[in-house]
Amino acid sequence: MKIIACVKRVPTTEVQAKVAADGKSIDTTGFEYMLSFYDDLAVEEALKTKEKHGGEVTVLTLGPSESSKELREALAKGADKAVILVDPAWHLRDARSTAKALAAKIKELGADVVFTGRVATDRDQASVGPLLAAYLGMSCVTDVVKLELGAQGGNAQRESEAGVETVEFPLPAVLTCDKGLNEPRYAGLKGIMAAKKKTIEETPATAVPNASRVLKVELPPARKEGRIVGEGAAAVPALIAALKNEAKVL
Amino acid sequence: MSTIVVFVEHKSGSARRASLEAVGAARATGMNVVALATGPGAGELAAQVGAAGASQLVAVTGADKYSPDGCAADVVALVQSSGAKAFLCANTSAGKDLLARVAGALDCVPFADCVELRCEGAVFTVRRPVLAGKASITTQSDSPVLCASLRPNTFAVASGAGAATVSSVATKGGKVVVASIAAKPDAKLDVKEAPVVVSGGRGLREAPHFKLVEDLAAAFGNAAVGASRAVVDAGWRPHSEQVGQTGKTVSPQLYVAVGISGAIQHLAGMRTSKVIVAINKDAAAPIFKVADYGIVGDAFEVLPALTEAVKRARA
Structure with a gap:
């Protein structure tokens, strides 16, 4: 089976956002990065x-060369190959632009199943x-918390507002992974070596030009002191x- | 007049409130709104979507079991036949899934979880949070069709218009099918959509003590139970209830944080709530920095009293 894990290097969840001088992007000075949780x-x-x-x-990402740190860790865990589609301006791409570039590479590599996180x-x-599924003509199930995969297809469970859905899908497929699906392993010393x-x-x-333009980046208004x-x-x-008289929510 | 297509979720002919909010947001642009609904009971939504601002309802037939790619194909066909300038849906589990499928098929940029939508001339701009709400980005869509999902509890449901005219269309069908749904036990409110959220954290000390949080939520009547990441990781509560950066982002009318210290990842997920109440033993806990009202105290002492008081206030 040809398997691709499509991943992204993102700022750690501890970072505090700052607006850059142009008012249209986030100032990433001092940011540290990690593999997106999902x-x-x-x-x-x-x-x-x-x-x-x-x-x-194959572990695939679109990002800066520095993504090699996160990909190296996936290799240490047992992935066979790793590919970085290098773009120093990766964070300025819109979702369509990112997906189109990734889809072009996946098409070249060939895949029976593509796993990616529920959300970056x-x-x-x-x-x-x-979007990858749409561009590649694959089936897709999002937010998967349980998976049974066969040679031709499988069934996946996902949690919606209604409850737990059991979804049947054929291969090739793009499956987005949600918390609960598995417990990620740690790389062993042998794998690291x-x-x-x-x-x-x-x-x-x-290069895929954006079909959108950022006008403004803002921080949320400070909350009134309580x-x-x-x-x-x-x-x-x-x-x-x-709650009754001031906030009027009761 | 230009058209906006809105996907309306419903349960046996009763529309989801977040979907009606999307209809209202579409109508607020001044454009003609066509609602699309699928599955048994879809044809019964005419009065509800009409009152919210839709002029037409397209009921998709032959889709007794929901197919996400089939539904996307049905939406795309309607967008194309109506020459729609935008596709909107609620940012629910099905909505955000549908959004990207539709955007992909139309080769447009999707915008998920929008909190603002504007249309000036024929140009759409949206504002959406990033980094779990630590910042927000206002973006102009340069795609031929704006594709956006809207955050629940953020846009107003319009009122006043008449019933929508109804037509039906057979589904195109899809490869992916929801074969079955194990419904939640008691039609529990989802944490993303509930007007009130009562969340618990480590301060409750043990999983069984979450009963106190559930009791308070029940006293409000319209509340969902939320949880901090710490207690989800400890296995006390399901991930579906987790509020924060690796969980859900919520904006209820009232958010009550019990025994939650307020890590930055948690604050990011709830800071846009209208009113925030914090109950915590530690007066220095960061949660008090975003709270409108705080009680410094032990959850085991405060919660039973608060539950009784809420019951009396609502009686």
Whole structure:
């Protein structure tokens, strides 16, 4: 089975956002980066799928050359190949532009199943997975929390507002991974040593002009200063009065 | 007049409020709104979507089991036949899934979880949060069709217009099918859509103590239970209830944080709530910095009293 894990390097969840001087982008000075939380699940599911069905796992990203740190870790966990579609301005691409460049590479590599995270924790779009499926003509299930995969297709569970949906899909497919699907493994020493010898392919990402333009980046307005209404159960009547008379939410 | 197509989710003919908000947002642009609904009962939505501002309802037939790619194909066909300038839906589980499929098929940029939508001339701009709400980006769409999902509890439901005219169309069908749904036990409100959210954290000390949070949520009557990442990772609560950067972003009318210290990842997920109440033993907890009202105290002492007081206030 040809398996691709499509991942993204994102700012760590601890970062504080600052608006850059142009007012149209985020000042990334001092940011540290990590593999997007849900993409870690995608790597794990790709490795599990290989262990069960055989085949080859390629980890693919679009980003800066520095993404090699995150890809090297995926190699250490057992991925066979890693590819960076290099674009120093990766963070300025819109979702369509990113997906089109990734889809072009996936087409070239060939894939029976593409795993990616439910959402990247920087742009919060949750769009690239289904966009890839659309551009590649693959089936797609989003937010997968449980998966049974066969040679021709499978069924996946996803959590919606209604409950737990069981979704049947044919291969090839793009599956986006949600928390609960698996517990990502840690790389062992042997894997880390082996990964050092593997080469990471770096090729320029296909240029795809954005079909959108950023007008403004803003920080959320500071919240009005609140107040402590009191201590312990004795403060409950004061809180109820405030919710009723001031906030008018009760 | 230009047209906007809005996907309306419903349960057996009763529309989801977040979908009606999307209809209202579409109508607020001044354009003609065509609602599309699928599955059993879709044809019964005419009065609801009409009241919210839609002039037409297209009920898709033959889709007794929801197919996400089939539904996307049905939306795309309607967008193309009506020459629509925009496609909108609620940013729900099905909505954001549908959004990107439709955008992909139309080769347009999707904008998920928008909190503002403007149309000036024929140009659409949207504002959407990034980094879990630590910043927001206002973007102009240069795609032929604006494709956007709207954050629940953010746009107003319009009122006043008449019923929509109804037509039906057979589904194009898809490869991916929702074979079955194991419904939530008691039609629990989703944390993203509930007007009130009561969230618990480590301060509750043990999983069974979440009963206190559930009791308070039940007292409000229209509340969902939320949770911090710490207690989800500890296995006390399901991930579907997690509020924050690797969970859900919520903007209810009232958010009550119980025993949650307020890590930056949690604050990002709830800071746009209209009113925030924090209950925490530690007066220095960061949660008090975003709270409108705080009680410094032990959850085990404060919650039972608060639950009783809310019950009395609502009686």
